[in-house]
Amino acid sequence: MENTENKDNLKIILDDASNLSLNQIRRLLNKMTPSEIAHTLESSPPKQRTLLFSLLKTDEEGDVLFELGEEIQQDLVSNISNEELAEAVKELELDEVVDILQNLPEERMEKILSSMSMVDRQRIEMGLIFPDNTAGGLLNTDVISVRPNNTINEVIIYLRGQKELPENTDKIFVVNDLNEYLGELSISKIITSDPSLTVKEIMETDILPIDVEVDDKEVATIFERNDLISSPVIDQNKKLIGRITIDDVVDVIREDADQNLLGMAGVAEDTFAPPGRAAKSRVFWLSMNLITAFIAASTINLFQEVIDKIVYLAVLMPIVASMGGVAATQTLTIVIRGLTLEQINTSNIRWLFKRELAVSILNGVVLSLLVGIATYAWFQDMTIALLISFALVINLISSVIAGILVPLILRKLKQDPAIGGSVVVTTVTDVVGFLSFLGLATIYLV
Amino acid sequence: MENTENKDNLKIILDDASNLSLNQIRRLLNKMTPSEIAHTLESSPPKQRTLLFSLLKTDEEGDVLFELGEEIQQDLVSNISNEELAEAVKELELDEVVDILQNLPEERMEKILSSMSMVDRQRIEMGLIFPDNTAGGLLNTDVISVRPNNTINEVIIYLRGQKELPENTDKIFVVNDLNEYLGELSISKIITSDPSLTVKEIMETDILPIDVEVDDKEVATIFERNDLISSPVIDQNKKLIGRITIDDVVDVIREDADQNLLGMAGVAEDTFAPPGRAAKSRVFWLSMNLITAFIAASTINLFQEVIDKIVYLAVLMPIVASMGGVAATQTLTIVIRGLTLEQINTSNIRWLFKRELAVSILNGVVLSLLVGIATYAWFQDMTIALLISFALVINLISSVIAGILVPLILRKLKQDPAIGGSVVVTTVTDVVGFLSFLGLATIYLV
Numbered sequence: 059m060e061n062t063e064n065k066d067n068l069k070i071i072l073d074d075a076s077n078l079s080l081n082q083i084r085r086l087l088n089k090m091t092p093s094e095i096a097h098t099l100e101s102s103p104p105k106q107r108t109l110l111f112s113l114l115k116t117d118e119e120g121d122v123l124f125e126l127g128e129e130i131q132q133d134l135v136s137n138i139s140n141e142e143l144a145e146a147v148k149e150l151e152l153d154e155v156v157d158i159l160q161n162l163p164e165e166r167m168e169k170i171l172s173s174m175s176m177v178d179r180q181r182i183e184m185g186l187i188f189p190d191n192t193a194g195g196l197l198n199t200d201v202i203s204v205r206p207n208n209t210i211n212e213v214i215i216y217l218r219g220q221k222e223l224p225e226n227t228d229k230i231f232v233v234n235d236l237n238e239y240l241g242e243l244s245i246s247k248i249i250t251s252d253p254s255l256t257v258k259e260i261m262e263t264d265i266l267p268i269d270v271e272v273d274d275k276e277v278a279t280i281f282e283r284n285d286l287i288s289s290p291v292i293d294q295n296k297k298l299i300g301r302i303t304i305d306d307v308v309d310v311i312r313e314d315a316d317q318n319l320l321g322m323a324g325v326a327e328d329t330f331a332p333p334g335r336a337a338k339s340r341v342f343w344l345s346m347n348l349i350t351a352f353i354a355a356s357t358i359n360l361f362q363e364v365i366d367k368i369v370y371l372a373v374l375m376p377i378v379a380s381m382g383g384v385a386a387t388q389t390l391t392i393v394i395r396g397l398t399l400e401q402i403n404t405s406n407i408r409w410l411f412k413r414e415l416a417v418s419i420l421n422g423v424v425l426s427l428l429v430g431i432a433t434y435a436w437f438q439d440m441t442i443a444l445l446i447s448f449a450l451v452i453n454l455i456s457s458v459i460a461g462i463l464v465p466l467i468l469r470k471l472k473q474d475p476a477i478g479g480s481v482v483v484t485t486v487t488d489v490v491g492f493l494s495f496l497g498l499a500t501i502y503l504v
Numbered sequence: 505m506e507n508t509e510n511k512d513n514l515k516i517i518l519d520d521a522s523n524l525s526l527n528q529i530r531r532l533l534n535k536m537t538p539s540e541i542a543h544t545l546e547s548s549p550p551k552q553r554t555l556l557f558s559l560l561k562t563d564e565e566g567d568v569l570f571e572l573g574e575e576i577q578q579d580l581v582s583n584i585s586n587e588e589l590a591e592a593v594k595e596l597e598l599d600e601v602v603d604i605l606q607n608l609p610e611e612r613m614e615k616i617l618s619s620m621s622m623v624d625r626q627r628i629e630m631g632l633i634f635p636d637n638t639a640g641g642l643l644n645t646d647v648i649s650v651r652p653n654n655t656i657n658e659v660i661i662y663l664r665g666q667k668e669l670p671e672n673t674d675k676i677f678v679v680n681d682l683n684e685y686l687g688e689l690s691i692s693k694i695i696t697s698d699p700s701l702t703v704k705e706i707m708e709t710d711i712l713p714i715d716v717e718v719d720d721k722e723v724a725t726i727f728e729r730n731d732l733i734s735s736p737v738i739d740q741n742k743k744l745i746g747r748i749t750i751d752d753v754v755d756v757i758r759e760d761a762d763q764n765l766l767g768m769a770g771v772a773e774d775t776f777a778p779p780g781r782a783a784k785s786r787v788f789w790l791s792m793n794l795i796t797a798f799i800a801a802s803t804i805n806l807f808q809e810v811i812d813k814i815v816y817l818a819v820l821m822p823i824v825a826s827m828g829g830v831a832a833t834q835t836l837t838i839v840i841r842g843l844t845l846e847q848i849n850t851s852n853i854r855w856l857f858k859r860e861l862a863v864s865i866l867n868g869v870v871l872s873l874l875v876g877i878a879t880y881a882w883f884q885d886m887t888i889a890l891l892i893s894f895a896l897v898i899n900l901i902s903s904v905i906a907g908i909l910v911p912l913i914l915r916k917l918k919q920d921p922a923i924g925g926s927v928v929v930t931t932v933t934d935v936v937g938f939l940s941f942l943g944l945a946t947i948y949l950v
Contacts, residue, residue, distance in 0.1 A: 091729055091730060093728065093729040093730070093731070094729055097729070097845075097846075097847070100845070100847055101846075101847040101848070101849070101852060102852065103852060103855040103856075103859075214695060217692075217695050217696055218695065218696050218697075218698075220696055221696070222692065222693070222696055223692035223695075223696060225731065226674075226731070226733060227692050228672075228674055228733070245691050245692060245695060246663075246668065246669035246673050246691055247668070248695065249660060249663050249664065249669075249691060249694065249695060250663055250664050250666055250667070250668055250669060251664075252664075281754075282539065282754060282758075283537055283539040283540055283543070284537060284539070285539070285671065285672070285751040287672060287674070287733055287750065304733070304750055304754075305731040308727075308728060308750075308754060308757065311754065311757055311758065311761075312728075312757065312761070315757075315758070315761030315762075315764075315765070316761075316841065318761075318765055319761070319764055319765055319768070319837060319840075319841060320837060320838075320841065322765075322768075322837075323830075323833045323834045323836070323837035324830070324834060325834045325837055325838060327838075329838060329841060329842040329845070329847045329848070329856070330847070330852065330855070330856065330859070331859075332859070333859050333862035333863050333866060334866070336838075336859060336860075336863045337862075337863045337866040337867050340831075340834050340863065340867060341867050341870060341871075343830065343834075344827065344830055344831060344834075344867055344871060345871070345874070347826060347827060347830045348823070348827060348871060348874060348875065348878075350826075351822065351823040351826040351827060352823065352878060354822055354823075354826070355819050355820060355822060355823055358818060358819045358822070359816070359819045362815050362816065362818075362819065365811070365815050365818050366812075366815045369808050369811050369812045369818075370805070370808065372804060372808075372811050372815075372818035372821075373801050373804045373805045373808065374801060375818075376797065376800055376801060376804070376822060376825065376934070376938075377794070377797040377798065377800075377801055379822065380793060380796075380797045380800070380930075380934070381790065381793060381794060381797060384769075384770070384789065384790055384793045384927065385786075385790060387769045387926075388769045388770060388771045388786050388789075388790075390769070391765060391766060391768075391769035391771055392766075392771060392773075392775060392782075394765075395762065395765060395766065395775060396775040399543075399546070399775070400543075400547075401543070401546055401547040401775045401776070402547070402775065403547065406547060406548065406549060406776065409549040409776070410549075410775070410776065413549075413776070413777075413778070413779050413782060414782075416779035416783075417779050417782045417783045417786065420779060420780070420783040421783050421786060421787050421790055424787060425787075425790055425791070425794060428791070428794060429794065432794075432798060480833075481830065484826075488822070488826070492822075
């Protein structure tokens with residue numbers, strides 16, 4: 059089976075690249091699809107990646123570049139000449155060319171555009187107008203449109219006149235003389251309908267076109283809610299300017315999920331980024347954490363006296379802080395997921411807050427009992443056991459407040475609530491953890 | 505525009521449900537697609553959710569149930585009668601019915617199946633054979649197949665004989681007399697080809713069918729790599745038994761991403777799960793963290809003596825632990841992402857390990873300098889400043905080892921590397937953090 063076979067090619071390249079001659083590798087690459095080659099590049103350290111890319115034919119480079127993540131794409135693009143790049147992107151769909159060119163420096167983009175034919179150039183310049191993260195950034199202009207008064211027979215003759223239909227063409231669009239969108243006609247409807255009917259009679263008008271300015275995440279939602287394969291895109295004047303296809307929407311969904319996962323840990327880099335770049339991508343949140351760690355340390359510093367008297371407070375205090383951190387990250391994750399899926403809004407946030415409070419109290423009772431018993435077993439001190447239990451409950455409640463408020467505030471400030479959220483919430487639980495435990499100890503033990 | 509309008513309906517229901525009469529809500533629900541209704545249910549607390557679901561017509565219930573996450577689906581299913589459920593799922597596609605029925609208790613399933621017609625029953629029983637997380641679990645039997653010797657004209661006449669084609673039919677399949685899969689024929693190819701050609705002459709054979717036993721994540725990869733809308737599925741005897749469509753694959757991709765995000769925090773519940781269930785889903789990893797927190801505390805306990813002498817060691821020690829924890833989570837996240845995307849393998853793990861080491865040393869130098877300066881500014885003690893800097897570098901290096909090894913070991917043990925990984929890695933960095941800082945202090949200060 060081809061799928062298995064290509065997987066083997068991939069494995070051979072990844073595992074044994076150093077044992078293969080360049081010609082052998084070239085032959086393996088020839089058997090793979092652009093998307094498989096892109097995956098191989100993304101799974102390779104930078105040096106090997108550059109080598110593999112240099113073995114591709116120019117006409118393959120464009121397709122492969124489009125399939126790559128932004129960071130790797132830009133690296134590779136910066137290594138090839140303007141002529142080669144212009145040649146490589148020539149055969150791509152509009153959204154694919156735009157995806158590759160939009161990140162280039164102004165000057166370089168000008169040079170490449172000026173080396174293209176007038177038609178190509180105008181087409182691409184139109185695509186470059188739209189921001190990357192909108193429907194416009196996913197736009198293809200390869201639409202087939204017909205008029206409402208055409209008969210199905212005329213449509214079939216017209217379609218048969220095309221050598222082949224653009225990829226993922228599950229429907230064609232109906233427009234008036236001003237190119238304003240009127241409705242759509244699925245290919246399967248065309249094939250199953252009486253050829254003497256007119257387009258107007260069988261076109262569908264209930265799924266509405268996507269506005270070019272809509273956010274790309276919103277586009278993904280519209281596709282998922284309506285199980286779409288493709289959707290027409292219109293400009294402010296209701297004119298049909300292109301379509302979006304499901305393959306590009308799947309990429310948006312993947313990237314969105316990826317950003318949440320990486321963002322929460324404060325990383326933003328591809329898996330095999332070179333060390334310097336990886337270090338740079340992570341040092342910001344590490345430094346933020348350094349500041350917050352010193353804030354937590356200052357909290358402890360307030361209680362030097364009590365620690366000095368009862369040294370095993372220092373032994374136990376990280377337990378309270380650490381439990382709060384885990385609980386806060388759990389709440390934070392639920393809230394970030396709910397915000398991403400657009401499930402959380404003003405009407406249910408109160409319920410969610412109460413639910414999280416109930417969860418923290420339920421788990422607080424169980425865990426503080428366990429912590430109390432373990433502490434008593436260890437230090438044979440009932441007061442300390444009671445204090446740590448009580449401090450834990452306080453910290454679990456603070457974890458709920460932090461876990462819910464921090465992402466909501468970040469979102470209000472138009473920041474991505476996933477990014478670095480966990481550093482902020484664990485600061486709160488560290489501070490409250492140390493404060494409550496050492497504070498209670500000061501009151502009851504000094 | 506409908507998309508905006510429905511969004512408004514959704515908002516009205518979510519925000520003002522308590523101010524609307526049941527009839528008003530029912531009218532709003534009527535205007536929404538099943539997927540939008542499902543989203544409204546998923547965004548509602550349990551009580552409101554049950555109410556909204558009870559307002560649906562029976563023939564809508566099936567579609568809505570299928571669109572829901574497993575947990576909410578099961579809750580709602582457990583509240584409706586066998587007869588109603590059998591009626592609700594009657595019109596669904598095979599994979600949708602199976603998705604809903606497979607989680608029912610054996611006895612209940614039997615009762616529902618026995619209330620169905622023989623044909624429906626046999627169809628569903630066939631679907632229930634396949635495990636949920638395989639190609640078989642995504643299978644639909646609504647395939648259209650033709651023979652290689654049919655002419656395109658015959659195919660068109662046959663298709664025209666159907667009232668409408670199944671949803672997401674971008675291609676039909678070619679089989680021999682034994683129903684063995686031979687190739688596929690896209691609808692757009694049918695429409696653009698000379699009607700006198702035979703199927704054999706224009707069918708495509710280069711994309712191979714998916715084996716029914718293939719893992720569902722692998723199915724998603726095949727769809728993404730080849731930009732597929734639908735794909736044929738064959739059994740062990742190469743017989744065509746159905747097809748998988750992109751809408752179900754998008755669900756797999758979403759769920760996969762969701763599991764990674766939630767798993768890392770040790771949560772496994774829907775956003776609006778009732779408090780008892782949410783508490784239960786989270787208490788396991790909180791308890792694990794309790795154990796590991798006590799392990800970290802025991803490490804500190806070894807150094808009571810030195811803390812007793814120099815109390816501000818207790819103030820500073822959480823800084824080293826906390827920085828290691830953040831760094832370890834960053835490495836862990838990169839590794840989990842790489843494993844999920846199948847980018848990491850035996851050939852590049854060494855490179856990755858060396859890269860992470862380099863990152864930890866690079867950032868270690870920067871951060872230990874900052875930590876050293878801050879510590880010196882605070883306590884005016886050069887030895888402590890040097891010790892904490894050095895301990896930080898040690899802990900950042902340990903964070904790399906934990907962040908890489910823990911997910912790899914979990915995967916070797918056939919566990920999901922994302923689940924609870926962060927609790928395990930931060931234990932390592934806590935222990936190493938306390939050990940290195942307090943250990944060095946014991947050596948140099950006592």
